[in-house]
Amino acid sequence: xxxxxxxxxxxxxxxxxxxxxxxxxxxxxxxxxxxxxxxxxxxxxxxxxxxxxxxxxxxxxxxxxxxxxxxxxxxxxxxxxxxxxxxxxxxxxxxxxxxxxxxxxxxxxxxxxxxxxxxxxxxxxxxxxxxxxxxxxxxxxxxxxxxxxxxxxxxxxxxxxxxxxxxxxxxxxxxxxxxxxxxxxxxxxxxxxxxxxxxxxxxxxxxxxxxxxxxxxxxxxxxxxxxxxxxxxxxxxxxxxxxxxxxxxxxxxxxxxxxxxxxxxxxxxxxxxxxxxxxxxxxxxxxxxxxxxxxxxxxxxxxxxxxxxxxxxxxxxxxxxxxxxxxxxxxxxxxxxxxxxxxxxxxx
Amino acid sequence: xxxxxxxxxxxxxxxxxxxxxxxxxxxxxxxxxxxxxxxxxxxxxxxxxxxxxxxxxxxxxxxxxxxxxxxxxxxxxxxxxxxxxxxxxxxxxxxxxxxxxxxxxxxxxxxxxxxxxxxxxxxxxxxxxxxxxxxxxxxxxxxxxxxxxxxxxxxxxxxxxxxxxxxxxxxxxxxxxxxxxxxxxxxxxxxxxxxxxxxxxxxxxxxxxxxxxxxxxxxxxxxxxxxxxxxxxxxxxxxxxxxxxxxxxxxxxxxxxxxxxxxxxxxxxxxxxxxxxxxxxxxxxxxxxxxxxxxxxxxxxxxxxxxxxxxxxxxxxxxxxxxxxxxxxx
Numbered sequence: 001x002x003x004x005x006x007x008x009x010x011x012x013x014x015x016x017x018x019x020x021x022x023x024x025x026x027x028x029x030x031x032x033x034x035x036x037x038x039x040x041x042x043x044x045x046x047x048x049x050x051x052x053x054x055x056x057x058x059x060x061x062x063x064x065x066x067x068x069x070x071x072x073x074x075x076x077x078x079x080x081x082x083x084x085x086x087x088x089x090x091x092x093x094x095x096x097x098x099x100x101x102x103x104x105x106x107x108x109x110x111x112x113x114x115x116x117x118x119x120x121x122x123x124x125x126x127x128x129x130x131x132x133x134x135x136x137x138x139x140x141x142x143x144x145x146x147x148x149x150x151x152x153x154x155x156x157x158x159x160x161x162x163x164x165x166x167x168x169x170x171x172x173x174x175x176x177x178x179x180x181x182x183x184x185x186x187x188x189x190x191x192x193x194x195x196x197x198x199x200x201x202x203x204x205x206x207x208x209x210x211x212x213x214x215x216x217x218x219x220x221x222x223x224x225x226x227x228x229x230x231x232x233x234x235x236x237x238x239x240x241x242x243x244x245x246x247x248x249x250x251x252x253x254x255x256x257x258x259x260x261x262x263x264x265x266x267x268x269x270x271x272x273x274x275x276x277x278x279x280x281x282x283x284x285x286x287x288x289x290x291x292x293x294x295x296x297x298x299x300x301x302x303x304x305x306x307x308x309x310x311x312x313x314x315x316x317x318x319x320x321x322x323x324x325x326x327x328x329x330x331x332x333x334x335x336x337x338x339x340x341x342x343x344x345x346x347x348x
Numbered sequence: 349x350x351x352x353x354x355x356x357x358x359x360x361x362x363x364x365x366x367x368x369x370x371x372x373x374x375x376x377x378x379x380x381x382x383x384x385x386x387x388x389x390x391x392x393x394x395x396x397x398x399x400x401x402x403x404x405x406x407x408x409x410x411x412x413x414x415x416x417x418x419x420x421x422x423x424x425x426x427x428x429x430x431x432x433x434x435x436x437x438x439x440x441x442x443x444x445x446x447x448x449x450x451x452x453x454x455x456x457x458x459x460x461x462x463x464x465x466x467x468x469x470x471x472x473x474x475x476x477x478x479x480x481x482x483x484x485x486x487x488x489x490x491x492x493x494x495x496x497x498x499x500x501x502x503x504x505x506x507x508x509x510x511x512x513x514x515x516x517x518x519x520x521x522x523x524x525x526x527x528x529x530x531x532x533x534x535x536x537x538x539x540x541x542x543x544x545x546x547x548x549x550x551x552x553x554x555x556x557x558x559x560x561x562x563x564x565x566x567x568x569x570x571x572x573x574x575x576x577x578x579x580x581x582x583x584x585x586x587x588x589x590x591x592x593x594x595x596x597x598x599x600x601x602x603x604x605x606x607x608x609x610x611x612x613x614x615x616x617x618x619x620x621x622x623x624x625x626x627x628x629x630x631x632x633x634x635x636x637x638x639x640x641x642x643x644x645x646x647x648x649x650x651x652x653x654x655x656x657x658x659x660x661x662x663x664x665x666x667x668x669x670x671x672x673x674x675x676x677x678x
Contacts, residue, residue, distance in 0.1 A: 015570055022572035026474025029467045030487055033546075036539045037494055040505045047508070218390045225387035241667075243394045248593065248663040249656065250600025252627050253401060256652040259634065260404035282397050289394070315380045 051183055054193060055135040055143045057106060058174040061085040061114065062128045070125050073118060078111035082133075090165060101162055107134040107193045132176065137192040139166055143175065203273060210277020215284045220323075220330060222285075223292035228318050247286035254283045288330075295329030296322065405656060408649035415643040416444045421650060423447065427613035427624075429633060429644045444647050446654060448613040452530070452623030456605060457598040459534025459619055460541060464594060467538075468545030469587070475546070476553045477575055488547075495543035503607030506536035511608060518620065528610035528622040537604050541594045548593065552586030552670075553579060585669050592666035596659040602627040626655050 062085060068076045086102050087093065093102055107113075110133050117131055118124055124131070138158045141147055143166070153160050169175055186196025230236040258279035262268045268275050299322050307317035413421070424445020471491065475484055511532040518525030525531070556579050564574040580587075610622030611632055633648040 015573070019570045019572045022575070023474070023478055026470045026478060029470030030474060030491075033467050033471055033494065033539070033542050034487070034490055036542075037490065040497075040501075040509075040539075043509050044501065044505060218393055221387045222391035222393065225384075225391050229384065229387065230391070239391050239394055242398050244667050245660060245663050246394055246398060248596055248659065248667075249401070250602065250627065250659055252600065252602045252630055253405070253652050253656050253659075256630070256649060257397075257401045257404050260408055260649065261400055265404075285397065286394060313376070313380060315383055319383075 050144055050146075052180050053144070053177050054180040054182065055140045056132040056176050056178055057135050057139075057169055058130050058132050058176070059085050059089055059106070060128050060130045062088070063118070063125045064127055065125075068118070068125055070122075073115075073122075073125075076115075078114045082106070082110045082114055090168075098161065101159070102165065104136055105139055105162065105165060107136050108191055109134065109194055130174075134182070134193055135175075138162070140193055142166060143170075143177070203276075206273035207276040207280060210273055211280040211284060213281075214278060215281035215288060218281075219285050219288035220292055223289045223296060223330075224318055224323060226289070227293045227296040228322065229314065243286045243289055247290060251283055254279050257282070292326070292330045295326040298329065299325045401656065405649055405653040408646055409653045412643060412646035412650045415646065420444060421446055421647075425615055427629070429629075429647055442643065444643065444650075446626075446651065448615040449624060449626045449629055449651065450654075451615060451617070452609070452613070453599055453625040453627075455617060455619065455623055456530050456534040456537060456609060456625055457595060459531060460537035460598045461591070461595055463535055463538025464541045464545050464598075465591060468542045468594075469549055471542070472546040472549040472553060473575060473580075476550050477571065477579070491543045491546055494539065495547075497540075499540065499601060499603040500607070502536050502540050503604040506532050506604055506608035510536055523620060525620045526610070526622040528608065529620050530609065530623045531619040533605050533608040534619065536608065537598055537601055540601070540604065541597055544594045544597060545590055548590030548670075549583070549587045552583045552590065555586070556582045585672070589666040589669035592662050592669070596662035596666070599662070600627065600655060600659050602631060606631050626651050630655075 059082075061081065063081075067081050067084075083099075083103055086105070087099065090102060093099055113133050114131065135143070139162070142158055142163065147156055147158055147163075149163065166175070182194060183196045185198055186194055187199035188197075189195040226236065226239065230239075258275055262275050262278060263270060268278075303321050303325065304317050307321040308314070312320065421444050424443060425447045426443040426445045427448050429442050429444055471487075475487060479487065507528075511527055511529065514529060514532050515525045515527050560578050560582060561574055564578040565571075569577070605625045605628045609628055610624050611628065612622060612624060613629075614621055614623050616623060630648045630651050633644060633651075
């Protein structure tokens with residue numbers, strides 16, 4: 001008998017094995033899910049971090065009076081000045097084609113950059129000066145190690161000649177890598193080295209602002225009504241079912257609603273933050289109502305009873321006592337909802 | 349009542365301020381009624397939105413069906429929605445058969461569910477039945493981060509990292525994988541809905557009464573036997589509901605498929621080929637400037653109506669199942 005209890009029988013062994021296996025299924029499932037999270041965040045960080053740095057070239061620019069007239073700075077053709085300085089830096093280049101390539105070493109904004117630097121510091125005028133300019137995207141990628149130099153010339157965006165110029169600049173200490181402030185202060189651009197997120201960010205903030213103004217009060221009032229006052233009749237059941245279903249309607253259907261109703265029927269302007277925000281607020285409404293109701297439900301009934309017992313009307317009890325207690329919970333959820341809709345795209 | 353309170357206080361200023369209180373006299377009733385009316389109006393907004401959605405989709409779809417027969421839309425197998433610039437243009441008619449879009453949507457959603465169901469379900473089981481409180485507190489928020497990532501980011505990841513990876517690994521074993529394969533989009537969409545499945549089924553599993561588990565364990569079954577033979581069968585309806593909800597989310601997902609799935613309508617069941625979905629087509633149809641009256645633009649609304657109907661039916665069924673199940677053990 002003792003033997004049967006202590007020695008592991010084949011059945012017990014297989015059951016124990018099944019137990020461990022089942023546990024490991026769970027662990028592996030969680031592991032895979034989290035691995036996806038880390039790989040995704042990691043890959044996006046790795047791919048994105050390059051955008052935070054930008055390369056600059058130092059070019060000696062002749063700012064003597066025959067190039068830039070100190071009395072009429074704004075009338076100067078700075079692009080021509082820059083092109084001439086580039087030619088002077090590499091005097092061995094003669095053909096038209098190569099010269100064009102040479103100008104492409106710097107960003108198309110080089111003239112503006114020179115103008116800006118002179119405006120900020122007029123003392124630069126008067127002679128040759130070494131100034132920093134933004135490198136073009138192709139040169140920048142090369143410096144960040146994104147170009148395989150062993151590839152044949154025809155397979156890269158940057159030719160051997162251009163690489164030799166950049167190497168020469170690098171040898172002379174004329175290249176620096178800097179934090180890319182333009183990324184945060186510029187709008188979008190066709191030139192990658194000049195593109196920034198500011199305009200897109202402003203659009204998002206404005207849209208979210210409109211969304212907040214509309215959805216927050218409406219959703220909270222609706223939640224308070226449904227949770228505290230609504231009689232149990234067919235209308236409130238209908239509203240409830242409706243809200244639950246709306247919460248699961250695909251976002252693109254809301255976009256179509258915005259297109260048909262707001263743009264075509266009411267004639268609001270296209271692409272405006274107002275329309276985007278309105279549609280987003282309609283979209284977030286059910287989610288916030290559901291969450292606000294959960295927060296209201298969490299307020300203990302004793303608060304309500306105490307307020308009513310002191311002679312407050314139901315409306316007073318709710319607005320002075322119950323809602324303030326539920327507010328932090330509602331706000332937390334609100335933040336979460338926003339963060340989810342932060343990057344929703346719409347077709348307006 | 350207000351007056352008597354002021355009387356006890358013997359305080360002129362207070363009684364004056366109390367008179368401004370909304371409880372004083374008739375005014376209070378008016379104010380309270382007003383507040384109630386505003387609140388009722390706010391809750392009716394939800395119904396108004398639903399009616400607005402249905403009406404706008406319906407009216408534009410009716411206009412679409414005036415131009416294209418409903419039969420052709422629902423059962424046609426060719427989707428190439430161009431409108432003619434000249435009458436003698438090649439393929440001037442354009443064809444609006446939604447079948448390839450529906451199959452594409454279903455294919456991608458099916459792949460997504462294949463990924464998300466086992467991962468989400470096993471995560472939920474482990475977290476609710478095995479994990480210590482500390483593990484739960486760490487892992488659950490991490491999984492919820494997955495739900496909080498904007499879908500554009502998922503799409504970006506699918507299009508720029510996963511799709512080339514799949515293509516390269518397919519090539520190395522001699523398979524021709526499209527760079528916009530349904531597999532890449534479905535895989536990443538599956539990752540997106542893991543937290544939805546895991547948190548919903550977690551709730552459902554936790555709602556199974558402890559007495560059922562205790563009885564099973566008391567009869568000598570192991571933990572895993574209890575879960576498989578007692579807890580899961582009791583939780584199955586709720587889990588089915590959460591899976592349906594996740595499926596409807598996958599069908600309606602837009603940004604991932606816009607970025608990672610193709611635009612050419614392909615009638616295929618091969619996950620390695622490029623397919624397109626209803627949502628991706630709606631986006632493609634409405635991008636840029638075009639006249640509103642053309643069948644091309646209006647077809648977006650017909651597709652929207654189709655999508656709305658599919659997801660609404662799925663949601664209604666799943667909400668009914670989940671709610672019914674919740675009440676059973678409450």
